Structures are given as C-alpha cells and as structure tokens.
Amino acid sequence: MSSLQRDAAAFKNTLQSVNTKTWHSSQASSSQAPLPPPSTPAPEAPSQEHNGKKKKRPKTNIVYSQPADTGTGTDVNTQLLYAVNHLKSSAGPMRLQDIAIITGTPLDTDAVLLEKFKAHDRVEHDPKTNLYSFRHDFSFRNKAALLTEIQRATRRGGGLSVRTLKESWKEAPAAIEELEKDNEVYVTRTLKDGQMRMVFWNEVKPDRVDLEAVGEGGQKGFLVETEFNDLWHKLKVPNDVDLLKELASEGLQATAAEQVVPKAPAKKKGKKSGARNRPAKLTNTHLRDMGIDLSKDYVAPGK
Incomplete structure (x- = not known):
C-alpha cells in the first residue's frame, strides 16, 4: 500500500470517529438563544430653541496680552x-x-x-x-476780567492760548468771539477746521472812519490825512529799464521769475524701438590670419 492510500484511510477513520449529532444540536441551540435587547439611546436634552433661551457663547475677542481694566488701578x-x-x-x-x-x-x-x-x-x-x-492759571469769571487778562498778556509781548482760558472758564470761547466782533481782540485760528488758537488784544482801534475807505466787503478803514494822500499819488513807478538801474544803484537786484522746468516727453507704452543696425562682430579671427575672408562669397570651382 502506498503512502497516499494510507493517508486517505486515516482521514476516513477520523471522520467516522467524530460525533456529528452533538455538533448539530449545539449549533441549533445557539441559533435559538434569544438575542440581547438593543441598547436604547439616551434621551436627548431639550433643544435650546424650544426653551426660548439661547445659550451664551464664550467671548472670543479677549486679548490676553492686554491688562484687564481695573478702573483706577492700585498704584x-x-x-x-x-x-x-x-x-x-x-x-x-x-x-x-x-x-x-x-x-x-x-x-x-x-x-x-x-x-x-x-x-x-x-x-x-x-x-x-x-x-x-x-487752582487754574486764571480766576476770571466774566468778559471784563477776561479782557483784562488778555491786555496784560499782550503788553508783555504775547497772547493767550484759548485752550488754557477755556480750562479756567468754560464760557471763555463765547466771550472771546463777542470781543472779536467788537474789535477788542485779534484771534488766530487753525487752517484745518478754523478753531480758535491764540487771542491778542487789539491796541489800535478806529476813532474816525473814512466812508470812502469802506471796501466791497464792508471792512472799515482809517481816515488818512490829505497830505499823505497827495504824497502817495505823486509817486511814479519807473519803467522796467529805469527800474533795474535804480535797483542797481541802490545795490539791489530784481527778483527773477520762477522758471518752469520743461517736462521730458512721456514715453509711449506698448511700442518698442526698432532694431538698430549694429556692425557684426567677427569672432573667427583666426581665419583671417589664414587668408580667408568670411565677408566674401566663395564659389566652388567648376560651377
């Protein structure tokens, strides 16, 4: 008997010795066992919309690098x-x-x-x-006392800051505007928004007003005596040539008018200048030493 036949006989004996009935009964009992009940999900919490209240979200714009605002602090x-x-x-x-x-x-x-x-x-x-x-810099509380402080500062050679006057008396700006309308003070203002900056006392006030000196804007002028008017109108302006001579005799020089620098012509975009005719550069110079000129056309013999 060969080895293959012996292995086949041993396999049959093994199959016969196995109790298949007990195996089928165990499979049937396991299939009939009740399955465990499925796990019931946990009841969901009532939604925030049904309660009518929205949960506050934590603040996300907190800058932790900045100190917290603690009022007046501890220092x-x-x-x-x-x-x-x-x-x-x-x-x-x-x-x-x-x-x-x-x-x-x-x-x-x-x-x-x-x-x-x-x-x-x-x-x-x-x-x-x-x-x-x-304790403020000034202790006035009316327009007359304010004018006295302005006069005192102007006699010392300077004006007063409107901001400083406002700190001493909150009604100072309104009083300064009234004094300005009465030609009692001069006020300097900022160029950007026209806010009052400095105030000075107007030392010279018109006693007599010349009606002919009233301009188109309604600004009044001072009455000038006839002698000065005659002297002014007798003055004659020389012509350009004589004016230069007069200035030169006094050691003066006429101011030159500002010369406008001509602008360079703008270059047109999108257009390129044409190629320039540049002479060709010969690199094969060793052929020239051999008597060969590349600028000439050579024709093969017999053609």
Whole structure:
C-alpha cells in the first residue's frame, strides 16, 4: 500500500470517529438563544430653541496680552492722577469723600494717597469749609476780567492760548468771539477746521472812519490825512529799464521769475524701438590670419 492510500484511510477513520449529532444540536441551540435587547439611546436634552433661551457663547475677542481694566488701578500715582483730573473738570470745590466716591479711589482712607493729594501744586484746600478745588492759571469769571487778562498778556509781548482760558472758564470761547466782533481782540485760528488758537488784544482801534475807505466787503478803514494822500499819488513807478538801474544803484537786484522746468516727453507704452543696425562682430579671427575672408562669397570651382 502506498503512502497516499494510507493517508486517505486515516482521514476516513477520523471522520467516522467524530460525533456529528452533538455538533448539530449545539449549533441549533445557539441559533435559538434569544438575542440581547438593543441598547436604547439616551434621551436627548431639550433643544435650546424650544426653551426660548439661547445659550451664551464664550467671548472670543479677549486679548490676553492686554491688562484687564481695573478702573483706577492700585498704584498711588495713578489714583492721584484720577483724583486731580476730576477735580480739574469740576465746576467748584468738592468734599474729599465725594472725590473718593466718584473716582473710585481710597482718597479718604489711604494716608499716603491723601498726603500726595494735599501736596499737589494744583490742589487748594480751604480749612474753613474743608473743601478742595483745582487752582487754574486764571480766576476770571466774566468778559471784563477776561479782557483784562488778555491786555496784560499782550503788553508783555504775547497772547493767550484759548485752550488754557477755556480750562479756567468754560464760557471763555463765547466771550472771546463777542470781543472779536467788537474789535477788542485779534484771534488766530487753525487752517484745518478754523478753531480758535491764540487771542491778542487789539491796541489800535478806529476813532474816525473814512466812508470812502469802506471796501466791497464792508471792512472799515482809517481816515488818512490829505497830505499823505497827495504824497502817495505823486509817486511814479519807473519803467522796467529805469527800474533795474535804480535797483542797481541802490545795490539791489530784481527778483527773477520762477522758471518752469520743461517736462521730458512721456514715453509711449506698448511700442518698442526698432532694431538698430549694429556692425557684426567677427569672432573667427583666426581665419583671417589664414587668408580667408568670411565677408566674401566663395564659389566652388567648376560651377
């Protein structure tokens, strides 16, 4: 018997020894076993739309590199600045407790802050009323006193800043405009928006008005004496040649008119200049030494 036949006989014996009935019964019992119940999903939470309330989203525009706004802060100098600036903007004297409450500073409880506040050069304390006020540069409260301060500054050779006057008296700009209409002061303004900048006293005022000197814009002028009018009209302007001679005799020179520099012609875009006729550069110079001229046409013999 060959080895192949022996292997086939051994395989048949193995199949016969297997109990197929018990195997089929175990398969049938496993198929009839009840399956576990499916897992029920968890009940969903009621939607926000049904409740009528929207959930607040967290803020995403927070800049963590910037310090949080803590009001007046904890530094003594910062708190002092807040207190002095509020006292400066107030219309009149204030109590210490009111300043502390409005500015949110421990001005009435912090001894160091209170000492710095009292020692400030712009803070004035009235011991009789126990009130504090800001010391401005000026103490006027009417138009006449304002004009006196402007006159005093102009006599010293300068004007006054309108901003400084407004800090001392809030009605100062309106009073300055009235004084300007009455020709009492001169006002300089900014070129951009025409805001008042400096104010000066008008020292020269017209006592007599010449009706003939009234211009087209309604501006009044001063009465000029007849002697000066005659001298003015007797003046004669020389012609151009004599004028240059007169200037040269006095060591002067006529101002030259500004010469307009001619602009270069604009180049047209999109057009290129034509190719220039440049001489050809010969690189084969060694042929010239051999007696061969490449600029000539050579014809083969017999043609």
